[in-house]
Amino acid sequence: MRDGVRRAGVPAPRDANARRLMLAQGSRDTAPEMALRRALHGLGFRYRVDLPLPGMRRRRSDLTFARWRTVVFVQGCFWHACPQHLHAPVHNGEWWREKLEHNVRRDADTDAHLVRLGWVPLRIWEHETVDGAVGKVLKALAHRGHPRALRILSEAEPTSR
Numbered sequence: 101m102r103d104g105v106r107r108a109g110v111p112a113p114r115d116a117n118a119r120r121l122m123l124a125q126g127s128r129d130t131a132p133e134m135a136l137r138r139a140l141h142g143l144g145f146r147y148r149v150d151l152p153l154p155g156m157r158r159r160r161s162d163l164t165f166a167r168w169r170t171v172v173f174v175q176g177c178f179w180h181a182c183p184q185h186l187h188a189p190v191h192n193g194e195w196w197r198e199k200l201e202h203n204v205r206r207d208a209d210t211d212a213h214l215v216r217l218g219w220v221p222l223r224i225w226e227h228e229t230v231d232g233a234v235g236k237v238l239k240a241l242a243h244r245g246h247p248r249a250l251r252i253l254s255e256a257e258p259t260s261r
Contacts, residue, residue: 113181123124124255132226132233133162133174139234144248145241147172147226159210163237172237179203182225220244 128150138145139165140147151164153171161171177185189196211221220240224233241249 107237108128128160128162130174130176132176132224132228135230136172136174136224136237138203139230140237143234143252145237152211153214154219157214159206165241165244165246168220169218170222170237170240170244171214172222172224173207174224174226174233175207176226180207180223180225184225185227204217214249216239238255 137147137149145165148164148166149162151166151171152161153159153161162174163172165171175182177199178187181204186200188200207223211223214221220243222236222240224236236250238253242253
């Protein structure tokens with residue numbers, strides 16, 4: 101909507117303040133995303149940032165492991181309607197409910213599209229710990245056969261001797 105044209109199915113902002121807030125919202129390099137990127141980079145992983153999704157040029161992933169066909173989305177609790185932390189706005193409540201429901205449907209559509217193409221989409225909430233998020237990424241990459249992820253996970257498992 102930055103160019104003044106609204107996409108089909110996206111509710112129009114109810115007032116100028118809502119529009120201003122949405123335009124000011126950063127879509128990349130958020131604090132939770134940067135923390136995850138630093139942790140993964142520190143473990144030796146290399147990835148692409150803010151890459152368009154295959155077959156969905158307007159949608160982008162936060163991290164992409166292209167060779168391993170795995171994408172990571174670091175989601176804000178408000179914008180993606182976290183079931184644990186969503187506090188729905190009271191002002192223009194109906195409009196915000198529609199907007200957030202649209203975001204949830206878009207996320208589900210994106211995940212379904214990626215799965216059909218054989219990709220693994222990972223959704224990580226901003227409230228998750230960095231260690232927990234790294235663990236999710238490691239497990240997904242290990243499942244895809246990533247040698248570094250396999251090695252890190254095997255070293256982390258206690259031996260049963």
